[in-house]
Amino acid sequence: MGFLKLFSRTGAGVQRLPSGSMTVDREGNVVATTVASGYPPALLHEVAVEVLRLFREARAAQMPLSEFNLHFASLRITAREMRGGAIVFLSPKTESTTSSMN
Amino acid sequence: MEAHHKILLLDDESDVLVMYKEILSQLPSKPEIHTATTGARALALLEAEPFRLLICDLKMPKMDGLQVLSIVRRRFPELRTVVMTAMQDEEFRSRAYALGVDLFWLKPETQQNMQMFLECLESLLGRDVVGGFRGVQSKSLMDIIQMECLSQSSTLLRITHGALVGKIWIAGGELIHAEAEGAAGEMAFRRILEWRSGTFENLPAEPDHERTINKPANALLLEMAQAMDEFASPGAAGSKEVVEQRKTVWKLSVLTREGAEWVVSIPASGAAEGWGMQAGEEAARWVRQAGESCKRLSERLGAGPLSHIEGSSLERRLVLLPWEQKTFLVAWPLSTETQRMLEQTRQLVASWDS
Numbered sequence: 001m002g003f004l005k006l007f008s009r010t011g012a013g014v015q016r017l018p019s020g021s022m023t024v025d026r027e028g029n030v031v032a033t034t035v036a037s038g039y040p041p042a043l044l045h046e047v048a049v050e051v052l053r054l055f056r057e058a059r060a061a062q063m064p065l066s067e068f069n070l071h072f073a074s075l076r077i078t079a080r081e082m083r084g085g086a087i088v089f090l091s092p093k094t095e096s097t098t099s100s101m102n
Numbered sequence: 103m104e105a106h107h108k109i110l111l112l113d114d115e116s117d118v119l120v121m122y123k124e125i126l127s128q129l130p131s132k133p134e135i136h137t138a139t140t141g142a143r144a145l146a147l148l149e150a151e152p153f154r155l156l157i158c159d160l161k162m163p164k165m166d167g168l169q170v171l172s173i174v175r176r177r178f179p180e181l182r183t184v185v186m187t188a189m190q191d192e193e194f195r196s197r198a199y200a201l202g203v204d205l206f207w208l209k210p211e212t213q214q215n216m217q218m219f220l221e222c223l224e225s226l227l228g229r230d231v232v233g234g235f236r237g238v239q240s241k242s243l244m245d246i247i248q249m250e251c252l253s254q255s256s257t258l259l260r261i262t263h264g265a266l267v268g269k270i271w272i273a274g275g276e277l278i279h280a281e282a283e284g285a286a287g288e289m290a291f292r293r294i295l296e297w298r299s300g301t302f303e304n305l306p307a308e309p310d311h312e313r314t315i316n317k318p319a320n321a322l323l324l325e326m327a328q329a330m331d332e333f334a335s336p337g338a339a340g341s342k343e344v345v346e347q348r349k350t351v352w353k354l355s356v357l358t359r360e361g362a363e364w365v366v367s368i369p370a371s372g373a374a375e376g377w378g379m380q381a382g383e384e385a386a387r388w389v390r391q392a393g394e395s396c397k398r399l400s401e402r403l404g405a406g407p408l409s410h411i412e413g414s415s416l417e418r419r420l421v422l423l424p425w426e427q428k429t430f431l432v433a434w435p436l437s438t439e440t441q442r443m444l445e446q447t448r449q450l451v452a453s454w455d456s
Binding site for chain 2: 075092
């Protein structure tokens, strides 16, 4: 039974927050990134798609944005529009950085 | 019959669940303990019946503890949450607290640690949210001022309501001065009394401060009480109009004073309210879309709730700020200092919505 228990927690873990930057094209494909290669590419693509959507919808609402910062409780996403695509910076917040960034 | 609180224990190891179920059932309040081995099962149980407390492990397959907590925070904001984990990692501790958990506890290894953990849980089970000004429960600010004046004391009351700070000077039981949100005298006093909750502290008296309020304290308090009663009573349509008119004037003066270009206030449901701009509905639509995008990102990444968004264009800077049941979008001129923009927005919104 003890042997079987070794397998019982396979895959158990906690997803870390992405840290680094990425350049995305207008379709949301990640062109270049400094985020650790172990981070799921599908999640990075999702971030890219949402970022581009925010730029697009702001334009449609007559409020074109060139840059925005999304401040989550434990992550900051900074995005700058770049020729239809964007450059995106992902910065996890720790206790020491939270106060200075807010 | 006395109702017992329910606790939901979530851990992927069933041995741990059995052990903690046994331990927690010994708590003095005799809570009902339910268990789940997966995040999906825990969410289904929370949907099915009301729980008081969720105790959650972090390291789990498929949906980890932070993902569960992120969903729980949105769907069940009243539920108290505790993380109990063996992972001693500062990032996870920060993220758990950022998600609004009440307690982050490393799995107890000693009897003494376990006892402290149980005491914390018991306190979480029993704690209820109490309104009013902290320090004197169930007393309004009006009561507090009345008490200070009746006792003929001299003091400086510093009152905090969210991002707003007001001060009331009392000398020998007389109201002599007040300051709040850039206003002074009676106007500031009235503004402060409109705040419904917050905290206060007594600072050393300044009896020599310049006097700007000459009406007796009782007369002012009576006027305020009457105005509030009239506003609250359903038959007082005329008074409501007057109050609404005062609010409109106040909002426009706040907008001008703070130097913002425009403000859009978007309730969770219903029409948006725009001040200083024409395309309020379009801006409100973007705010709602942005809120949805951020909710998706927050859940997928486990990044915690959205605090705010700052954006800039060639013409202005924008701050999107969720505030209680509403979301505000405030536009600032490009000359606004970005470092102070969030704080200015918080103050404007607090003043706006108070």
